Each structure stands twice: as structure tokens, then as C-alpha cells.
Amino acid sequence: MSGEVHGDLADAFRAARNEVVAVLNEAFENKDYGPGLTAWDLIPIILPKDWPLHEEVVRYSKRTKETEFRLHIDFDTFKNASPAGQRILICNVLRFSLTYLEATKVKDVDFASLRADFEKAILSQRWTPNGVASHSSTPKSKPVAVRQNRLAKNVAVPERIKINREEDYHTHFIGTYGGKPGTKPNQFMGFVTATLPEPMPKNWEQHKRWYAVLHTFDADGNHLKSDAWFAGVTADGETQVTDKAGEQLAEMLRGLGKIKFGNVIVRLFSVKIDGQVFGLIDASEADEDIVSVHLVPNDLALFAPWDGEYYT
Numbered sequence: 001m002s003g004e005v006h007g008d009l010a011d012a013f014r015a016a017r018n019e020v021v022a023v024l025n026e027a028f029e030n031k032d033y034g035p036g037l038t039a040w041d042l043i044p045i046i047l048p049k050d051w052p053l054h055e056e057v058v059r060y061s062k063r064t065k066e067t068e069f070r071l072h073i074d075f076d077t078f079k080n081a082s083p084a085g086q087r088i089l090i091c092n093v094l095r096f097s098l099t100y101l102e103a104t105k106v107k108d109v110d111f112a113s114l115r116a117d118f119e120k121a122i123l124s125q126r127w128t129p130n131g132v133a134s135h136s137s138t139p140k141s142k143p144v145a146v147r148q149n150r151l152a153k154n155v156a157v158p159e160r161i162k163i164n165r166e167e168d169y170h171t172h173f174i175g176t177y178g179g180k181p182g183t184k185p186n187q188f189m190g191f192v193t194a195t196l197p198e199p200m201p202k203n204w205e206q207h208k209r210w211y212a213v214l215h216t217f218d219a220d221g222n223h224l225k226s227d228a229w230f231a232g233v234t235a236d237g238e239t240q241v242t243d244k245a246g247e248q249l250a251e252m253l254r255g256l257g258k259i260k261f262g263n264v265i266v267r268l269f270s271v272k273i274d275g276q277v278f279g280l281i282d283a284s285e286a287d288e289d290i291v292s293v294h295l296v297p298n299d300l301a302l303f304a305p306w307d308g309e310y311y312t
Contacts, residue, residue, distance in 0.1 A: 027121035036108030039066040164308035175261040184219035212249040223269035
């Protein structure tokens with residue numbers, strides 16, 4: 001657990017965090033809560049209200065089975081709390097993150113045992129929320145607001161989907177290429193990504209296949225083609241394999257000629273490569289009133305209001 005914490009509270013936060021982490025690590029030691037959750041990461045944000053906004057983040061990766069939670073703790077509440085109260089505030093956001101994972105129906109996790117061990121551990125330290133303001137049941141930032149939108153009825157998947165470019169992140173290699181003066185350029189999306197069969201086999205390292213993939217589209221977002229290059233499996237050494245895939249992706253991008261990185265707006269598409277689906281697909285669940293589009297196998301999800309933001 002790290003933190004985005006104002007310097008005035010750094011020492012107090014560090015002491016509280018270290019104690020909470022030590023207690024929970026001992027409670028979770030040698031426990032197996034299932035293959036659906038390999039890392040439960042939390043970054044508390046404790047900053048004054050007049051500081052630039054640091055939005056909360058709520059992410060779960062189906063590929064790595066890891067979480068990323070960046071959740072606010074009120075600056076003044078933490079500053080004025082006793083040492084025990086500060087530990088309670090950290091436990092409150094941990095509890096919220098666990099509740100969120102349960103609510104989103106993350107698969108293959110023994111939440112009953114995980115929650116029981118969590119609550120038992122913090123109860124043993126008397127880190128109960130009585131008398132201390134707890135984290136809001138609904139985070140203030142966009143991730144959960146978007147989740148509420150995706151659950152709304154009468155939300156339809158648009159004909160074209162905007163995907164924002166994020167430098168040095170999942171969508172670093174997207175943008176436009178080609179195009180003559182006076183015409184709109186074509187679009188592209190490039191990735192180093194991997195596939196895994198379902199259900200995940202015990203020797204998954206032998207089956208996690210890494211690719212360099214380049215999808216191209218015309219100016220209107222229609223899919224033109226998808227080129228894929230198989231780099232190897234995780235068992236061959238994941239760093240070496242992904243480095244090879246990255247080098248190949250760079251070569252594929254050079255083949256496009258002059259490119260410009262930026263956001264793209266494309267239509268749904270899917271292709272099969274080595275028996276696995278690659279594409280931008282409608283992943284809506286009508287029985288749960290969830291409307292979403294997923295980029296696969298990258299495990300990137302997009303929801304209303306379709307502003308280009310994606311979630312892992």
C-alpha cells in the first residue's frame with residue numbers, strides 16, 4: 001500500500017499504513033482465497049481540498065487478476081483523528097474496496113472467507129468505525145459514476161466508440177496514419193497483449209500467448225484488417241517475450257508510414273487469431289442491465305457516457 005499524501009501527514013500516514021499492512025499480512029498469511037484475486041492494491045489519497053483534484057480510480061484486471069484502488073480519505077478528518085482513528089480510516093477504504101469487488105461479481109474469489117479474516121483482524125486491534133467518519137459508500141470520482149451509468153436502462157452502444165490515448169499506458173500506440181491533403185486519415189491501434197484459455201489451466205504459463213497486434217481502420221472507423229505476430233508464451237520468460245513483441249510492434253507501426261498518436265473513434269469489430277477473439281466487442285449483459293464494450297483480449301472496458309475513458 002502506497003499513498004498520495006500531503007507532506008504534513010506523511011509520517012502519520014506511514015505509521016498507520018505500516019501497522020495496518022502488518023496486521024493484515026499476518027491475517028492473510030498462507031491463506032488461499034481463490035485464483036480470481038492475485039493482488040489487492042490500495043492507494044489512499046489524502047490531500048487538502050484546495051489542492052488539484054486527484055480522481056479516484058477503481059480498476060480490476062481480468063487478465064492479471066489484480067486491483068487498483070485510489071480512494072480519498074478526507075484530509076482534515078485524518079489530520080484531526082487519533083492514531084487509532086487514522087488506522088480506522090485506512091481500514092474503511094479497504095473495506096469499501098472489498099465491497100466494490102463483491103458488488104461487481106469478480107469471479108473465483110472466496111469473498112466470505114476474505115471478508116471474515118479482514119474483519120477479524122481489524123476487530124482484534126479495535127479498529128472499528130464507531131465514532132470515526134467512514135469512507136462514503138459511493139466514491140466521488142468518475143469510475144463509480146460511470147458504473148452507475150452503465151447500469152442504467154435505455155443506454156445503447158453507439159455505432160462508433162471513442163478510445164482515449166493514454167501515454168505510457170494501455171493505449172499508448174493508437175492514433176492516425178496516412179491521408180491525403182483535404183482528407184481524413186485512417187486510424188490504428190497497436191498493442192502488446194496476451195491470450196489465456198478459459199478456464200485457466202494450472203500450468204497457465206505454458207498457455208499465456210503474447211502477441212504484437214496492429215488493428216487498422218478507415219477514417220470512418222470501419223475495420224480494415226488486423227495483423228498479429230506471435231512472440232511466445234510466459235513460460236519462455238515474460239520479459240523477453242514481451243520485449244520481442246514490442247520490437248515487432250514498432251516495426252509494424254513503421255510500416256504505416258507517417259503516424260500521429262491520439263484518440264481514435266472506431267466501430268465494433270472482431271477477428272479470430274489462433275482460435276481467440278481479438279477486437280472491440282459488445283459485452284453488454286441484458287439480464288443485469290449492464291451496457292459495455294470491451295477491447296479484447298486486452299481486458300479494457302468502456303461504458304456510457306462513451307467519452308473515451310476506459311477501465312481495466
